[in-house]
Amino acid sequence: MASIRTLHILNKTPDHPRFNRCLASLGSEDALLLTEDGVLAAASDRFTGFAGPVYALRADLEARAVEVAGGTLSPVDFEGMVKLTTEAEQIISW
Amino acid sequence: MSTLIIIDSAPYGDWSGREGLDMAFSLAAFDQSVTLLFIGAGVNWLRKGQSPEGISQKSVEKNLSAAPIFGVEALLADGRDCQTYGLTEDELIASVSQVELGPELLNQYKHTVFAG
Amino acid sequence: MTDQTLPERNNEGFLEDAHTWTPDIAIVIAAEDNLDLSERHWEIIEFLRDFYNKHEVSPPSNRLFVKAVRESMGEEKGNSIYLMQLFPGTPAKTACRIAGLPRPTNCL
Numbered sequence: 664m665a666s667i668r669t670l671h672i673l674n675k676t677p678d679h680p681r682f683n684r685c686l687a688s689l690g691s692e693d694a695l696l697l698t699e700d701g702v703l704a705a706a707s708d709r710f711t712g713f714a715g716p717v718y719a720l721r722a723d724l725e726a727r728a729v730e731v732a733g734g735t736l737s738p739v740d741f742e743g744m745v746k747l748t749t750e751a752e753q754i755i756s757w
Numbered sequence: 758m759s760t761l762i763i764i765d766s767a768p769y770g771d772w773s774g775r776e777g778l779d780m781a782f783s784l785a786a787f788d789q790s791v792t793l794l795f796i797g798a799g800v801n802w803l804r805k806g807q808s809p810e811g812i813s814q815k816s817v818e819k820n821l822s823a824a825p826i827f828g829v830e831a832l833l834a835d836g837r838d839c840q841t842y843g844l845t846e847d848e849l850i851a852s853v854s855q856v857e858l859g860p861e862l863l864n865q866y867k868h869t870v871f872a873g
Numbered sequence: 874m875t876d877q878t879l880p881e882r883n884n885e886g887f888l889e890d891a892h893t894w895t896p897d898i899a900i901v902i903a904a905e906d907n908l909d910l911s912e913r914h915w916e917i918i919e920f921l922r923d924f925y926n927k928h929e930v931s932p933p934s935n936r937l938f939v940k941a942v943r944e945s946m947g948e949e950k951g952n953s954i955y956l957m958q959l960f961p962g963t964p965a966k967t968a969c970r971i972a973g974l975p976r977p978t979n980c981l
Contacts, residue, residue: 669863680797681765681871688860755869779933783979786936815929823928826944827937 668692670751674699677707685757689713696739696747698723705729705736720744759790761866766873767798768817769809773873774799778820780872785828792866793824796835796858800842803834803849818850825852833862887969887976891925894973903971906961910971914959920945921972931969934979938965 668690674697675681682704689695697704697719705719706729721738724731731738739747748754762781764774777793784791795802807818824832834844836855846855856862863869879901880893886902888894899918903910910918924941925931932938935953943951950956953964960967965977 688863690860753864753867753869755863757871779978782933782937786934786940786979819927819929823924823930823941826928826941827932828940 667694667747667751669753669755670694670696670747671755671757672696672698673701673704673757675757676700677704681757685755686713688755689715691715694718694747694751696720696744697736698744702727702729705731718743718747758867759792759865760784760868760870761792761794761863762870762872763794763796764799764802764872765795765797768802768807769812769814771873774802774817775820777870777872778817778824780870781824781829782827785824788828791829792831792833793829794833794835794856794858794862795853796838798838798842800834800838800844803832803839803853804844805848805850821850883976885966885970885976888973891973891975894922898973899971906967906971908960908967908971914971916946917942917950917956917959917968918972921968921974925972925974931974931977932965933977935963935965935977938968938977 669692671685671689671693673682673685673695675685685695691714694716695713695718697717702719702723705724717736718739719731719736721740724738762777764777766773768774781791781793802817802821805818807816809816821832832853833856834849834853835858837857839849839855879898881889883889886905888898900910903914908914920942921931932941939951939953939956942956945951956964956968960971969975969977
């Protein structure tokens with residue numbers, strides 16, 4: 664069932680020190696979920712070094728009027744977020 | 758299910774680290790396995806001899822000494838960050854183990870949560 | 874001692890400053906809860922005073938209050954029935970109020 668090694672939940676803006684710390688610790692079987700201020704990274708290309716799946720909470724994107732550039736990132740609703748947490752062996756909340 | 762709570766902000770400047778401590782105590786209250794890790798400026802929580810009476814705050818050093826009584830499993834500190842802040846083994850409060858923050862450490866915990 | 878002469882307290886009857894506490898104050902606050910303090914009460918009150926001096930924090934919840942008493946005095950006194958009989962209602966709150974400690978943070 665667990666198809667994600669570690670789910671990284673990131674709620675910090677790209678200029679927060681924890682943002683880069685999180686990016687640096689992404690492994691090849693990991694997934695990244697952007698929430699709250701973290702979705703502002705979707706407005707730029709701040710996580711392009713990571714080949715794994717990147718998700719962003721739709722409500723947080725819409726709240727901030729952040730448009731998702733096609734292909735790089737999948738918006739998820741709250742249900743989708745819960746599903747991701749159940750699919751991960753381990754979760755890190757940054 | 759084990760949880761690692763990471764405090765990366767210095768004591769006394771804001772409340773975010775104290776929220777992490779409350780979280781750890783709450784998990785321990787329900788007998789959940791919980792460990793506290795101090796990294797970055799957070800290692801300054803662990804300096805011996807704090808007396809914050811003059812700034813009208815409670816001593817986080819004394820607060821932390823209740824952690825083992827409440828059932829927090831371990832107090833850990835990133836060794837490199839201790840060095841950065843000039844914290845030698847002698848200057849650290851007792852009961853702290855120095856570790857290296859990396860995948861090997863994080864893999865031991867089902868949940869890792871940063872405070873604040 | 875009348876209520877007029879008690880040190881400053883908050884709206885739930887907790888002392889604003891734990892250092893203003895005296896045993897006489899404990900007797901007055903306990904009487905508000907219709908409690909007559911026995912040796913068994915005083916033992917727990919002294920434990921809490923000592924705990925606060927060492928840790929500068931009240932046991933945040935009932936469960937942690939029980940845990941802390943158990944660590945110090947063993948199962949016989951560190952159990953919720955014993956502490957609930959001594960300090961009815963929410964034991965951590967009642968006991969901390971009488972012992973002059975701040976309100977436990979996680980006690981609803």
